[in-house]
Amino acid sequence: MLLNYLKIVLKTLLQKKFFSALNLFGISTTVMIIMVAALVFDNHTAPRAPEVYLDKMLFVQRVKTTHGDDWITLNGVGLKLIDEYLKKIEPKPLMSASTTEVFELYASGRLQRKKMILTEPSFWSIYQFSFQEGRPFNLSEFSQHEPVIVISRMLRDHFFGSKAAIGQTITIRTKEYRVIGIVDNVPANCSHTYADAWIPYTAGAFDFVGSDDLDGGFSLDILPVNGQSSESIKMAMAESIRRLNIGLHSSDTKVYISGPENSMELFARGYADHTVFGGLTDYLVKWVAALLLFMMLPSVNLMSLNITRIRERASEMAVRKAFGASRMRLFGQLLTENIILTLVGGIIGLVLSVVVIHVFSYQLLGVDVDQGKVALGIQINYYVFGFALITCLVFGLLSGVLPALRMSKLNPAEVLKGGSK
Amino acid sequence: MIKLSNIQKVYRTSTIETVALEQVNLEIAKGEFVSVMGPSGCGKSTLLNITGLLDEPTEGYVTIAGEDGHGLSDKKKAAFRNRHIGFVFQNFHLINELNVLDNVELPMLYARGITPSERRSRAMRVLERVGLSHRMKHFPTELSGGQSQRVAIARAIAGNPSIILADEPTGNLDSHNGEEVMQILFDLNREGTTIVMVTHDDKLARQTGRIMRFFDGRQVL
Numbered sequence: 148m149l150l151n152y153l154k155i156v157l158k159t160l161l162q163k164k165f166f167s168a169l170n171l172f173g174i175s176t177t178v179m180i181i182m183v184a185a186l187v188f189d190n191h192t193a194p195r196a197p198e199v200y201l202d203k204m205l206f207v208q209r210v211k212t213t214h215g216d217d218w219i220t221l222n223g224v225g226l227k228l229i230d231e232y233l234k235k236i237e238p239k240p241l242m243s244a245s246t247t248e249v250f251e252l253y254a255s256g257r258l259q260r261k262k263m264i265l266t267e268p269s270f271w272s273i274y275q276f277s278f279q280e281g282r283p284f285n286l287s288e289f290s291q292h293e294p295v296i297v298i299s300r301m302l303r304d305h306f307f308g309s310k311a312a313i314g315q316t317i318t319i320r321t322k323e324y325r326v327i328g329i330v331d332n333v334p335a336n337c338s339h340t341y342a343d344a345w346i347p348y349t350a351g352a353f354d355f356v357g358s359d360d361l362d363g364g365f366s367l368d369i370l371p372v373n374g375q376s377s378e379s380i381k382m383a384m385a386e387s388i389r390r391l392n393i394g395l396h397s398s399d400t401k402v403y404i405s406g407p408e409n410s411m412e413l414f415a416r417g418y419a420d421h422t423v424f425g426g427l428t429d430y431l432v433k434w435v436a437a438l439l440l441f442m443m444l445p446s447v448n449l450m451s452l453n454i455t456r457i458r459e460r461a462s463e464m465a466v467r468k469a470f471g472a473s474r475m476r477l478f479g480q481l482l483t484e485n486i487i488l489t490l491v492g493g494i495i496g497l498v499l500s501v502v503v504i505h506v507f508s509y510q511l512l513g514v515d516v517d518q519g520k521v522a523l524g525i526q527i528n529y530y531v532f533g534f535a536l537i538t539c540l541v542f543g544l545l546s547g548v549l550p551a552l553r554m555s556k557l558n559p560a561e562v563l564k565g566g567s568k
Numbered sequence: 569m570i571k572l573s574n575i576q577k578v579y580r581t582s583t584i585e586t587v588a589l590e591q592v593n594l595e596i597a598k599g600e601f602v603s604v605m606g607p608s609g610c611g612k613s614t615l616l617n618i619t620g621l622l623d624e625p626t627e628g629y630v631t632i633a634g635e636d637g638h639g640l641s642d643k644k645k646a647a648f649r650n651r652h653i654g655f656v657f658q659n660f661h662l663i664n665e666l667n668v669l670d671n672v673e674l675p676m677l678y679a680r681g682i683t684p685s686e687r688r689s690r691a692m693r694v695l696e697r698v699g700l701s702h703r704m705k706h707f708p709t710e711l712s713g714g715q716s717q718r719v720a721i722a723r724a725i726a727g728n729p730s731i732i733l734a735d736e737p738t739g740n741l742d743s744h745n746g747e748e749v750m751q752i753l754f755d756l757n758r759e760g761t762t763i764v765m766v767t768h769d770d771k772l773a774r775q776t777g778r779i780m781r782f783f784d785g786r787q788v789l
């Protein structure tokens with residue numbers, strides 16, 4: 148009986164090829180967009196090695212300086228600001244200042260751009276790298292400005308092949324470094340840790356230390372410890388900045404820092420006006436709302452399609468009633484139609500999203516192809532998939548089933564009457 | 569076969585009340601072919617829909633094929649229509665997304681105990697009967713008016729009903745196509761199907777067994 152029922156629904160769907168195809172298209176597109184958006188979001192906020200504490204971390208990445216009313220400078224953070232103000236807060240979380248440099252490498256038959264992170268020893272505590280050989284650099288090497296380097300497996304293979312690498316030297320941007328550690332390749336979409344080489348920033352080609360600038364090329368990664376709340380860190384840093392501003396010689400000049408921001412706010416910053424420094428959460432809400440609206444577009448289209456078809460559907464419903472379909476039966480049929488369409492559309496959307504994610508992973512994640520592989524281990528979020536399916540189902544019910552049902556309750560006699568009017 | 573007792577139908581909107589049928593009492597015997605005539609708006613379609621248990625009278629009772637229409641549940645009425653009644657509408661009301669064969673199969677979808685292959689072969693048989701077996705895979709929009717109405721008749725008779733209620737089945741057809749449709753109806757009637765047909769055409773009506781005339785919701789003859 149149930150099987151027969153399903154068969155009839157399937158038959159009806161197959162009979163209405165155009166309508167079914169359009170519906171499937173709308174549903175699968177919606178599901179795909181939601182899935183892909185979730186991936187992009189996840190990619191920026193979900194913890195995974197080496198960024199295993201990403202969900203607890205805070206970042207200060209930008210400094211804004213206003214001079215009077217209309218002159219604004221935007222920049223990264225300067226070491227002076229980090230060392231003399233931001234790092235002075237109590238109690239101290241784990242903090243590491245880092246900056247990046249690009250170096251070129253001739254590999255696989257072409258010149259590739261690779262990334263090097265210049266940082267300090269606490270970096271290795273905040274992030275959990277998996278060392279294949281050797282070790283990270285330590286505080287004494289850092290303070291002695293020692294030219295030591297940790298490299299990725301890729302770089303090791305490139306420079307040394309199968310030969311031993313630890314203790315050997317490599318030259319990057321005309322400077323020689325002694326290899327002390329080799330780590331697994333970091334997925335290119337780990338935006339805070341991805342690189343192929345890591346050195347103490349005291350050993351870089353350019354001497355940042357002692358620079359007097361409040362802004363500069365650094366960012367500060369912060370990991371709260373011992374149950375510290377991010378709120379207390381934010382407040383302490385705000386207080387530091389307040390004191391800094393009071394102490395500035397020119398009363399016209401004011402310094403602002405972004406955040407400290409969590410990974411979600413950083414994600415929002417990617418879409419926000421870059422001069423906005425506070426209220427990123429509002430931005431996030433706005434963007435999520437806009438994004439959601441955008442995602443719903445296929446569904447909304449489907450809805451309007453359904454609504455314009457309503458008259459035709461009314462005639463169909465009335466005919467079915469006239470020839471023996473009861474109201475319950477029609478309802479069941481419409482509902483089943485909708486559920487089947489949504490499920491099939493959902494599965495197509497899921498497959499589509501996997502394909503899109505794989506084909507366009509670099510573009511989606513904003514990663515340069517030179518940077519090696521991206522990790523897509525987080526690609527399928529089943530909660531999001533469920534959410535997408537439910538969204539489609541709700542839209543389908545609202546736009547297809549309910550109106551059609553109302554039409555069938557509406558006296559079929561009136562729909563069918565026609566006459567010489 | 570069909571008995572209408574004291575039927576009244578009033579359409580109420582927030583502002584006006586229209587009395588579409590009033591004090592209608594009539595009986596139609598098994599195997600009759602009855603024409604319903606009258607000016608536009610006199611209640612013919614309303615009468616047909618009430619007779620076919622597709623619409624509720626405001627007052628009065630319908631007895632049809634031994635069934636008392638009063639107080640039947642929606643589900644029972646639907647099943648009854650499926651088993652006993654074939655509707656033919658003036659505007660055909662074919663489902664545009666379904667091809668001819670599927671349109672004709674539709675009533676049988678809601679019947680019990682008909683296998684898909686049986687459905688198919690029965691649909692093909694009735695289409696042959698109305699002379700359209702070569703149009704089975706066509707869609708309604710690809711048919712002429714006469715062809716559409718013949719498909720509609722095929723659909724109405726596919727479930728083998730004992731009663732056909734036809735609302736101006738030739739109203740949208742030219743005389744040639746109209747005659748073809750009438751021929752099919754006459755044949756069906758000869759085989760024992762009871763037919764009630766609304767028409768504006770005196771000539772056609774005179775060929776049927778009986779004419780009932782309506783004016784302003786009342787039967788006048």
Ligand SMILES: Nc1ncnc2c1ncn2[C@@H]1O[C@H](COP(=O)(O)OP(=O)(O)OP(=O)(O)O)[C@@H](O)[C@H]1O
Pocket residue numbers: 561564565566567568579580581586587588607608609610611612613614615
């Ligand atoms: N849903 C409705 N609401 C209000 N009045 C209605 C409704 N349906 C029909 N009527 C009115 O009821 C009366 C009878 O309508 P009906 O459709 O039965 O006429 P008819 O005899 O079939 O006319 P025609 O020959 O034009 O088809 C008309 O006056 C019409 O305006």
Ligand SMILES: [Mg+2]
Pocket residue numbers: 564565566567612613614735
């Ligand atoms: Mg009418």
